Amino acid sequence: MSANLGQRLRDTRKHRGLSQRELSKLSGVPLSLIRKLAHALKIPTTQLITEHAETPAGPDTANHWAPVHTALTATPQPTDDAPEAPTYNGVRDALHAATPLFSTDRFDALRTVLPPLLRDTETLTQTDPRARPLHARLLELTGWLMTQTRQFDAAELALKRALDDATDHVQAAATINTQWWLLLRRGKLAQA
Template sequence: MSVVGERVKNARKRAGMTQRDLARAAGVSLSQLRKIEQGGYEPRLETLRSFAVAMNLRTSALQTTPDYEIPDSDTESQWHPVLHALHGNMTDPDEPATPDGVQAMLDTVQAMIAEDRYREVTALLPNLIRDVEALDDARALKFKTLNMVASLLAQTRQFEAADMVLDRALEASETAVEAATAIDTHLWALLRQGRLDDARTMAVQWADDIEPRFSRATLQSVGMWGRLWLKIANAAVRDNQPHEVEDALALARAAAARIGRDVYVERLLGRTFGPLEVSYIAAESFVIAHEPEKTLAIAAKVPAPSIEPAGASRMRHKLDVANAHTQMGRYSEALEEFRGVQRTAPEWLVQQRYARDILGQIVGRRRTLTPEMRELANAIKLDY
């Protein structure tokens, strides 16, 4: 029996439930539960959350290992030159690096990220890393570069490399708020791995450390503090802690109300904070809690974004809407949301395990697939 299987079995017995009771309450098949308890396979985080809800436990009480995908061979090949550059294996430049030249390249990268041109960004990174490392007394540029690289590594599921780069970014940071933007990257990586306790503990610590005085604080400090509370809400809903979700969202809303509009917290990566970002996370929390009607009610009221209309937060929200439609059996509406994201951000979409999970549910309920569905499944590398 695996450790997680034994935890599920022991928790079920303490709850006074039979296997049939737990399977029914969690919405899984009896055979699936039996395989899990016998160590037949490691369940996904979403399945463990369903068990936790049925037994009124934290999801993390059942967890034993992280839950994430490894990068595919195409991604590894694409990033190989970048990893070489990060380890100092670089050719000499044709001419000396300058702060103005590095800033110009960062401006170019920012525009590419906003336009979903991630493959082109990756091709620029080796020279950018080489140039910024060659500069003396350019900590701000070094921090921005390393934080951006770490974020892209986390997006492409290269978590160990992301951790290494984030450590270097934190060394280059000059203020607590600036360091918190790197912690924001780290928290996102932890959540992508299903490391709920680690994410929550770190987010709470940093929210306490940088808590702003609203009467004097800068917009960036208030926004960064608000983003940390959104990460706490992210971790709490996955860990089956609904009251903690409500408290975290309330504090994030207070920060958003203080700012009054959506603003950039980290412009290079397109990270924003404000009322719209809070609405996105509230909608996400409801769909994770399997309350899709509430997700769709929020989605119907959110305005078009004034900044980053094709940013990752907006695209993630569209996937949450697709998931809500899927939970309600409205597959045509879900596919329409998918098509919109695929048209807008295909390079971002292919890195999202969440997209494969949602489309996998739709495909699993179909006896045959339309050509359009097969095309979409192939585009996001869904194994079906």
Template sequence: MSDVNTQNTLAARVRTLRKRCGLSQTGLAEQAGVSASLISKIEQGIIPETTMATAHKLARALRTNTSELFASSLREAESETLIDHVWKPVEQALNGTLPPVNEDPSLDDIQRRLRALKPLLAENRYREVALELPGLIRDVEALDDVRTPRSRLLNVAGWMFVQTHQYALAEMTLKQAVDAAEDRLDAAAAVVTLGWMQLRHGRLTEARELSVKWADAIEPRFSRATTAELALWGRLLIRISGAAVRDNRPGEAEDAIQLARAAAVRIGREIQADSSTHNTFGPATVQMIVAENASIGDKYDKVLTVAERIPKKLLHVNGSGRNRHRLDIANALLATKRPTEATAVMHDIYRTSPEWLLKQRYARRIMDGIVYRRRSLTPEMRALSEALTITG
């Protein structure tokens, strides 16, 4: 059990702020939309940490910032499962411990192989990416060419580490990607991924401040900006908005999303946001983030209204961004008492992107909610629940 006698513990912070707000444990539970027993267990130190979703609800009810209330107690994205052995060679390549090959690598070959990763990323074929990365990393490190695409390759590796919950490796790799960048756009692309890692790891202040710093550094002049400059600036603004809304800073989140919308309107369509990952940016991407922010604020009707306006055909129909949006739709359907429709959305994601879905704790929480609300489960619900439980 945690030491509840110091003001640095989650238990003490929640109890102190609750009393300042004049709330009982039951009153806080009602305002936050959680159980009174959860509040009791947190204040007793029985539950020393919580999820990002619960953290945001409690911070909002206590009228404080999520990061200030929970500090290091967030566990939204801490690794809970053993890392698949397929990623070990990638780590070895980054450490320079893979055996060398006899042939000298060529820049053209490396660039071709790097381009070939993009459809694999877009289709969430992570194991195939993992098999390609070690040789690519080894070869790019051995390349005797000043035009090396090292930063872009490291950004891909870092992106994959985030996606598979390997956060220490992700942070190390992405910082190397920033340092290795030949221009500010490649550096900004790596910062976008690094900010995503910090966001998923509950480091909201770091994610927001890093993204603000780089958004200010690369802010384009609309009259002569390239689409690449606008897209990366827009992705950074999305990071700012995501960190701010989770940190109970709705004004900052809205300001950032309005600027991102302006950049998206200027571009006028969905485009590839950088030269390494499969991130996209455009009007539809901004709308998906608007829906995500609404979901975090429990505005489920808005999630569904926004979702209806987003085109079904996007640059990457089954990419991770689109799939994350579909989870927001499933969650909103569940919250509005439509578990059958929520299951249908979940099943469709599982059909097209099983490798991605089974990595998502958000998906497991939604499925747990479906199971809890149903007296009996359909075969489809049982299959999804079993698949997500096994991987959890």
């Protein structure tokens, strides 16, 4: 999108004799929604509609996070081969301990902690249905992290899987909120 998109939209709207409300009605995008998005993001409405979509991370970032990508796409291994099978309490405690790393942007620690936690949680969901909410939460957090680090395809995969595993409306809403943010960062405003 060009930097003068807002001006072009305004000029075209006025040329056609439409008010903002009429344009909103014809487009199916409520003006209030655009204003709410801008307010939530703490930016002017014009910046929201004229800003460029973020470009995905480069190959160096993807290589840096390769173990997480591998863990996201890995098929669970049978626990017979593992020296110690993951337990519900162990995975729950590990997720609880890792959660603050996301909110404090401790990316190096997350790069180390996430692969085994993703594998253990995925493996545990095969044998213990109680692990599904843990898995959904971990995937939602991983999707947030991948969005934060501009690894949009990995974020999309993690968030889709998180939504599939969500066991309640609150978890589903949290995942959808993160998917919405991913769409905005990708420049997909209409889809968001």
